Amino acid sequence: MQRLARKGKVIEINYQSGQIKVLFDNKQQSNLIYMLDFEYNMPKLNDLVAVIMFDEFFGICLGSFFNQTNGPTVAGNIWRKELGSGDFIEYDKNQKILKIKAQSVQIEGNVEIQGNLTVNGTITADLINGGA
DSSP states (O other): OOSEEEEEEEEEEETTTTEEEEEETTSOBOOOEEEOSSSOOOOOTTOEEEEEESSSSOEEEEEEOOOSSSOOSOOSSEEEEEEETTEEEEEETTTTEEEEEOSOOOOOSOOOOOSOOOOSSOOOOSOBTTBO
16 A cells, blocks of 8 residues: 555444544555544544555544535535534624524533524523522
8 A cells, every 4th residue: 555645435433532444446445544633523434535544554534525425515605514413503704693503502601692682482591680
Protein backbone atom coordinates (compact mmCIF):
# COMPACT_ATOMS: atom_id res chain seq x y z
CA MET A 1 0.00 0.00 0.00
CA GLN A 2 1.40 3.37 -0.99
CA ARG A 3 1.37 6.42 1.26
CA LEU A 4 -1.46 8.49 -0.13
CA ALA A 5 -4.91 9.91 0.29
CA ARG A 6 -7.56 7.32 -0.48
CA LYS A 7 -11.31 6.94 -0.42
CA GLY A 8 -13.13 3.94 0.86
CA LYS A 9 -16.34 2.58 2.36
CA VAL A 10 -16.80 2.17 6.13
CA ILE A 11 -17.22 -1.54 6.93
CA GLU A 12 -16.67 -1.57 10.71
CA ILE A 13 -17.04 0.98 13.50
CA ASN A 14 -15.58 0.92 17.01
CA TYR A 15 -17.48 3.68 18.81
CA GLN A 16 -15.52 3.32 22.08
CA SER A 17 -12.08 3.80 20.53
CA GLY A 18 -13.08 6.24 17.77
CA GLN A 19 -11.82 3.92 15.03
CA ILE A 20 -13.20 2.55 11.78
CA LYS A 21 -12.21 -0.08 9.24
CA VAL A 22 -12.41 0.87 5.55
CA LEU A 23 -12.73 -1.14 2.34
CA PHE A 24 -10.82 0.60 -0.45
CA ASP A 25 -11.66 0.52 -4.18
CA ASN A 26 -9.03 -2.16 -4.82
CA LYS A 27 -10.80 -4.44 -2.25
CA GLN A 28 -8.02 -3.99 0.33
CA GLN A 29 -9.20 -3.49 3.91
CA SER A 30 -7.56 -1.11 6.32
CA ASN A 31 -6.74 -1.98 9.89
CA LEU A 32 -8.78 -0.10 12.47
CA ILE A 33 -7.81 3.55 11.90
CA TYR A 34 -8.62 6.59 14.00
CA MET A 35 -10.95 9.45 13.17
CA LEU A 36 -9.73 13.03 13.62
CA ASP A 37 -10.31 14.15 17.20
CA PHE A 38 -11.69 17.70 16.91
CA GLU A 39 -15.22 16.34 17.42
CA TYR A 40 -16.89 13.01 18.05
CA ASN A 41 -18.88 12.30 14.90
CA MET A 42 -18.48 8.72 13.75
CA PRO A 43 -19.50 7.92 10.16
CA LYS A 44 -22.21 5.37 9.40
CA LEU A 45 -21.62 1.93 7.93
CA ASN A 46 -21.21 2.15 4.13
CA ASP A 47 -20.38 5.90 4.21
CA LEU A 48 -17.66 6.95 1.78
CA VAL A 49 -14.75 8.47 3.69
CA ALA A 50 -11.44 10.17 2.86
CA VAL A 51 -8.42 8.51 4.45
CA ILE A 52 -4.74 9.38 4.59
CA MET A 53 -2.59 6.25 4.87
CA PHE A 54 0.91 6.93 6.21
CA ASP A 55 2.01 3.34 5.63
CA GLU A 56 0.43 -0.07 5.19
CA PHE A 57 -0.86 -0.15 8.77
CA PHE A 58 -1.33 3.42 10.03
CA GLY A 59 -3.80 5.95 8.69
CA ILE A 60 -6.26 8.62 9.78
CA CYS A 61 -9.81 9.08 8.52
CA LEU A 62 -10.61 12.68 7.63
CA GLY A 63 -14.35 12.00 7.52
CA SER A 64 -17.15 11.47 5.05
CA PHE A 65 -17.79 13.71 2.05
CA PHE A 66 -20.63 14.70 -0.28
CA ASN A 67 -21.15 12.45 -3.30
CA GLN A 68 -23.93 11.27 -5.65
CA THR A 69 -25.71 9.30 -2.92
CA ASN A 70 -24.95 11.64 0.00
CA GLY A 71 -25.59 15.25 -1.00
CA PRO A 72 -26.03 18.36 1.14
CA THR A 73 -29.42 18.83 2.80
CA VAL A 74 -29.31 22.64 2.42
CA ALA A 75 -27.69 25.17 0.11
CA GLY A 76 -26.62 28.76 0.49
CA ASN A 77 -24.63 30.80 2.98
CA ILE A 78 -25.49 28.39 5.81
CA TRP A 79 -23.47 26.48 8.39
CA ARG A 80 -25.27 23.25 9.35
CA LYS A 81 -24.41 20.35 11.61
CA GLU A 82 -26.50 17.22 11.01
CA LEU A 83 -27.16 15.40 14.27
CA GLY A 84 -29.01 12.35 12.92
CA SER A 85 -32.70 11.39 12.81
CA GLY A 86 -33.52 14.71 11.12
CA ASP A 87 -32.13 16.79 14.01
CA PHE A 88 -29.65 19.61 13.31
CA ILE A 89 -28.04 22.88 14.36
CA GLU A 90 -28.11 25.48 11.60
CA TYR A 91 -26.91 29.08 11.27
CA ASP A 92 -28.05 31.28 8.39
CA LYS A 93 -25.15 33.69 7.91
CA ASN A 94 -27.22 36.15 5.87
CA GLN A 95 -30.26 36.37 8.17
CA LYS A 96 -28.16 35.80 11.32
CA ILE A 97 -30.60 33.17 12.63
CA LEU A 98 -29.55 30.14 14.68
CA LYS A 99 -31.97 27.21 14.49
CA ILE A 100 -31.83 24.07 16.63
CA LYS A 101 -34.10 21.14 15.78
CA ALA A 102 -34.24 18.35 18.34
CA GLN A 103 -36.82 16.39 20.30
CA SER A 104 -35.70 18.26 23.43
CA VAL A 105 -33.06 20.88 24.27
CA GLN A 106 -31.54 21.10 27.75
CA ILE A 107 -29.43 24.05 28.88
CA GLU A 108 -27.38 23.81 32.08
CA GLY A 109 -26.44 27.11 33.67
CA ASN A 110 -27.83 30.62 33.58
CA VAL A 111 -29.62 31.93 30.50
CA GLU A 112 -29.92 35.62 29.69
CA ILE A 113 -32.18 36.87 26.91
CA GLN A 114 -31.58 40.34 25.50
CA GLY A 115 -34.51 40.84 23.19
CA ASN A 116 -38.00 39.47 22.76
CA LEU A 117 -39.06 35.95 23.67
CA THR A 118 -41.81 34.28 21.65
CA VAL A 119 -43.18 30.94 22.82
CA ASN A 120 -45.45 28.74 20.71
CA GLY A 121 -46.41 26.06 23.21
CA THR A 122 -46.56 25.53 26.94
CA ILE A 123 -44.27 27.10 29.54
CA THR A 124 -43.58 25.04 32.65
CA ALA A 125 -41.71 26.67 35.52
CA ASP A 126 -40.80 25.71 39.09
CA LEU A 127 -39.85 29.27 40.09
CA ILE A 128 -40.82 32.64 38.54
CA ASN A 129 -39.63 36.13 39.61
CA GLY A 130 -37.78 34.74 42.63
CA GLY A 131 -41.01 33.58 44.28
CA ALA A 132 -42.11 30.10 45.15
